[in-house]
Amino acid sequence: MGLFDYLFSKADAKCDICVKSFAQMWASYRGQGHDTALGDEAYRPRTEPLPTKVPGQPARLVAIGDIHGDYHKAVRALRLAGLMDEHGSWAGGSAVAVQVGDILDRGDHEIRILILLERLAAEAAAAGGRLYLLNGNHETMNVMGDHRYATPGANLEFLGFSTWRDFCALMKRRSGCDGAGAPDPLQERRDAAARASSSPHTASMARLAPYNWLRSRALMPGSELARRFFAARPTVLQLGGNVFVHGGVLPAHVEYGLERINSETQSWMLAPDGPKPAPSFLRGGSAIVWARAFSASDERRCDCDTLQQVLQSVGAQRMVVGHTIQTRGINSACESRVVRVDVGMSHGCGDGPVEVLEVLKDGQVLRLREHTPPVDVGPATPRHPPHQSAQQHAAPAGAGTAANTGRPPVPAAA
Numbered sequence: 001m002g003l004f005d006y007l008f009s010k011a012d013a014k015c016d017i018c019v020k021s022f023a024q025m026w027a028s029y030r031g032q033g034h035d036t037a038l039g040d041e042a043y044r045p046r047t048e049p050l051p052t053k054v055p056g057q058p059a060r061l062v063a064i065g066d067i068h069g070d071y072h073k074a075v076r077a078l079r080l081a082g083l084m085d086e087h088g089s090w091a092g093g094s095a096v097a098v099q100v101g102d103i104l105d106r107g108d109h110e111i112r113i114l115i116l117l118e119r120l121a122a123e124a125a126a127a128g129g130r131l132y133l134l135n136g137n138h139e140t141m142n143v144m145g146d147h148r149y150a151t152p153g154a155n156l157e158f159l160g161f162s163t164w165r166d167f168c169a170l171m172k173r174r175s176g177c178d179g180a181g182a183p184d185p186l187q188e189r190r191d192a193a194a195r196a197s198s199s200p201h202t203a204s205m206a207r208l209a210p211y212n213w214l215r216s217r218a219l220m221p222g223s224e225l226a227r228r229f230f231a232a233r234p235t236v237l238q239l240g241g242n243v244f245v246h247g248g249v250l251p252a253h254v255e256y257g258l259e260r261i262n263s264e265t266q267s268w269m270l271a272p273d274g275p276k277p278a279p280s281f282l283r284g285g286s287a288i289v290w291a292r293a294f295s296a297s298d299e300r301r302c303d304c305d306t307l308q309q310v311l312q313s314v315g316a317q318r319m320v321v322g323h324t325i326q327t328r329g330i331n332s333a334c335e336s337r338v339v340r341v342d343v344g345m346s347h348g349c350g351d352g353p354v355e356v357l358e359v360l361k362d363g364q365v366l367r368l369r370e371h372t373p374p375v376d377v378g379p380a381t382p383r384h385p386p387h388q389s390a391q392q393h394a395a396p397a398g399a400g401t402a403a404n405t406g407r408p409p410v411p412a413a414a
Contacts, residue, residue: 043224050234050266051132052259053314057240058130062097063339063357065322065330066136068346069107069154073354074116077345080368081356083120083131090123090131096239097124100322100341101136101246101289106348108153111161114229133233135265136246136322137289140282142219143226143269147212151348155215162189162214165224192217222271231269234262235288241317242359243310248291248321251306254313256281261288294338295324297331297380304334311337318365320357330355330367331380339365339377 062081067074078084083092099117104110121131138149166185173184196213218225236245236258243249253261264279281288293303311319318337325344332339341357344350357377358366366374 043228047266047270050232050262051237052234052262053238055240057361058094058096059361060092060095061239061242061359062092062095063244063320063341063359064097064099065341065343065355066102066325066346066349067099067107067113068102068105068138068349069110069113069151070346070348071107071109071112071116073345073347074113076354076370077356078120080354080370081358083124088116090120090127090129092124092127092129092131094128095124096130096132098132098237098239098244098320099134100244100320101134102138102322102342103133103136104142105138105149105154106151107346108151108157110154111157111225114225118229132237132239132244133229134237134244134246135230135233135235135289137287139230139233140265140278140289142215143221143230144278145216145220147215150212150215155212158215158218162218188217189214220271221269221275226269226271231266235265235282236261238314238316241315243314243316243319245319245321246289247287247323248294249288249310249314249319250286250291250293251309251313252286253281253288254310258314289323292324294319294333295321295340296333297326297328299333299379302333302338304337307334307337325350325352326380327352328380329353329369330357330377332365332377333379336365336377 062083064077064081067077075084075088079086081092081097083090083095083097085091103113103117117131117133121133124131141147142150166189169183169185192213196216217223220226236243236249236253238244238258249258261279261281265282268276268279268282284290285292294307296302307319311317318339320339320341322340322342324340325342326340327344327350329343330339330341339357341355343355344352345354353369355367355369358364358368358374360366365377367377368374
């Protein structure tokens with residue numbers, strides 16, 4: 001029995017006054033109409049339809065690449081883009097921004113970033129702007145139960161979050177605030193711990209990565225975090241002539257239906273009938289969150305014909321993708337029909353420079369980088385001088401990232 005379990009097991013005998021006080025406090029809180037963004041209302045199942053295609057071209061459109069648990073780099077990116085002021089409030093006015101996924105893994109501040117972006121999205125909508133947040137492959141991996149890239153610091157963050165949520169649930173349950181039938185957080189916690197030691201493999205993983213079992217419980221389909229943050233997000237989004245996606249939209253995805261992909265991903269994450277396997281379009285190297293067909297730094301390895309076919313079929317001019325780190329900064333390929341915005345800025349993913357993409361209504365497509373004037377987005381600069389031989393110019397083994405070969409090893413998986 002863990003310390004948390006032990007202390008809560010004594011609550012009946014030791015905390016009568018605490019329970020009564022909590023009931024009074026909770027009733028007062030619920031009756032005063034406070035903002036419930038951080039309360040229980042935030043965890044309700046998000047069943048409203050997700051946006052897939054939004055018409056019109058905003059005067060200013062911003063895209064932010066993979067963040068991977070680096071809160072401080074996330075803040076710097078938001079400020080670089082003019083979306084957040086020094087007080088942490090939305091400063092983008094009517095600007096429209098998209099973060100292309102991969103907030104989870106490789107960094108220690110995942111929940112902190114999720115809450116920050118959730119708050120900014122609400123402030124943006126109130127100011128006449130928008131902040132859209134997409135799911136990436138690391139969000140879907142974690143909901144599936146794959147936590148290979150979670151850091152010890154992030155798992156401690158999950159420990160604190162889970163402990164607080166369980167404490168609140170227990171107090172409400174024992175003080176009658178939630179009525180009959182509320183689940184017992186202690187039993188849920190025991191069940192999650194039991195699942196984590198149900199086989200030699202899971203027990204070994206639990207020893208190597210403490211608190212991964214709490215992470216699984218917090219992120220599994222139907223869980224509080226899956227409902228609050230990820231089920232409320234599209235996987236693919238078209239804004240005017242720009243398609244935003246974490247990995248890449250392939251013809252099979254268009255044929256299947258982009259709205260259907262968003263709807264079925266949401267349903268899988270909400271799990272109204274209990275957890276089920278992830279949809280096939282989220283698994284494997286050609287998955288919409290894993291595809292790298294348009295992301296190779298060497299443009300000759302990009303499937304430009306397929307890209308053009310996809311864009312024509314959805315009526316768009318450009319695709320904006322993350323997922324594959326661009327060590328030479330935000331760049332374009334295939335005659336600017338794809339822009340790659342993952343620059344590996346997270347401390348856990350290369351600690352690259354902070355960059356964001358800006359698309360203006362007059363057609364300018366700009367790369368913003370800290371301490372540097374904006375520049376037009378163009379193809380990646382050559383890795384070697386042009387006078388070098390073809391043999392010298394060849395990319396070293398492992399440098400290419402265009403292969404659609406499933407889950408890549410560290411550090412290829414961005």
